[in-house]
Amino acid sequence: MVIVPGPASKSLALKVAEILGDDVLHLNLRDFSDGEWVVQFDVENFERKGAGEEFIIVQTTYPYQDRNLLQLLVMIDTLCDLFGVSPTVVVPYLAFSRQDKRFLPGESITAKTILNLIYDRGAKRLITVDVHNEDIFSYVAIDCVNVTAMKEIGKYLLKIGLKNPIVISPDEGAITHAKAVAEILGCEHDFFKKKRSRVTGEINVEKGDIQVKGRDVVVVDDIISTGGTVVEAVKIVKSLGALKVYAACTHGLLVKDAFERIINAGAEKIFGTDTVQSEISVISVAPVIAETLKK
Numbered sequence: 482m483v484i485v486p487g488p489a490s491k492s493l494a495l496k497v498a499e500i501l502g503d504d505v506l507h508l509n510l511r512d513f514s515d516g517e518w519v520v521q522f523d524v525e526n527f528e529r530k531g532a533g534e535e536f537i538i539v540q541t542t543y544p545y546q547d548r549n550l551l552q553l554l555v556m557i558d559t560l561c562d563l564f565g566v567s568p569t570v571v572v573p574y575l576a577f578s579r580q581d582k583r584f585l586p587g588e589s590i591t592a593k594t595i596l597n598l599i600y601d602r603g604a605k606r607l608i609t610v611d612v613h614n615e616d617i618f619s620y621v622a623i624d625c626v627n628v629t630a631m632k633e634i635g636k637y638l639l640k641i642g643l644k645n646p647i648v649i650s651p652d653e654g655a656i657t658h659a660k661a662v663a664e665i666l667g668c669e670h671d672f673f674k675k676k677r678s679r680v681t682g683e684i685n686v687e688k689g690d691i692q693v694k695g696r697d698v699v700v701v702d703d704i705i706s707t708g709g710t711v712v713e714a715v716k717i718v719k720s721l722g723a724l725k726v727y728a729a730c731t732h733g734l735l736v737k738d739a740f741e742r743i744i745n746a747g748a749e750k751i752f753g754t755d756t757v758q759s760e761i762s763v764i765s766v767a768p769v770i771a772e773t774l775k776k
């Protein structure tokens with residue numbers, strides 16, 4: 482395999498290549514003053530080992546989503562051109578995956594559009610991490626694999642010495658994530674009920690009757706974007722008498738002041754992975770991606 486590090490996932494791609502001991506095809510991104518750019522693969526220093534060699538592009542699509550997505554499409558297209566092959570694409574954070582259906586009349590199903598663009602450009606397989614809803618894979622005639630970072634998150638949390646912990650997802654959709662983390666920690670898990678207005682984005686998390694008094698709590702979600710969801714969950718568990726509260730997620734988008742808001746709500750720390758590189762990316766998904774590629 483040849484790993485191709487996209488500009489948005491350079492360090493993650495190099496970690497994957499190191500684990501697998503694979504060759505790397507580097508590329509250079511040159512920006513122009515008008516906002517346009519060009520991708521140039523380092524073909525001069527790359528020797529192909531054979532026609533059967535697999536190319537693996539690693540490119541995440543965190544904000545700015547449009548730019549990172551377009552770079553991905555251009556990379557796929559150019560690789561097909563240069564080597565006459567269909568690459569596998571690893572998109573650790575798949576942007577727009579939350580827009581998985583038409584919630585309001587006339588809306589775009591953006592996840593469907595994005596997947597089809599990836600397919601149309603020539604990718605033969607997509608690997609992604611904790612995609613918001615795996616059902617979107619049915620929108621496209623491409624081999625899609627979703628891997629989870631939750632075991633890695635659980636393993637990391639094991640090291641911080643939690644007291645009588647419980648893992649809680651802030652909504653029902655993320656309960657499988659809470660379960661996976663709780664299994665590694667050997668503790669209970671539960672979930673809150675959340676409602677979000679499709680028009681205003683306003684979030685309401687219901688208290689329920691989860692027993693958190695005197696326990697450390699981990700609030701786990703797939704994505705922390707504005708932080709609104711996790712802030713509500715953290716406030717509730719604090720008001721119910723939780724000891725230390727930690728927030729963990731796969732994709733820490735941390736839009737605007739999300740980090741500060743979560744800490745101010747009462748969280749001790751926030752943990753995330755390197756699907757999106759940010760101040761909370763302390764857990765790497767490189768091992769799970771490498772393992773999936775090996776298979």
Ligand code: R5P
Pocket residue numbers: 579651652654655684702703704705706707708709710711
């Ligand atoms: C939605 O269902 C997701 O699982 C997350 O809960 C959501 O994307 C988090 O967004 P925010 O941080 O803006 O509340």
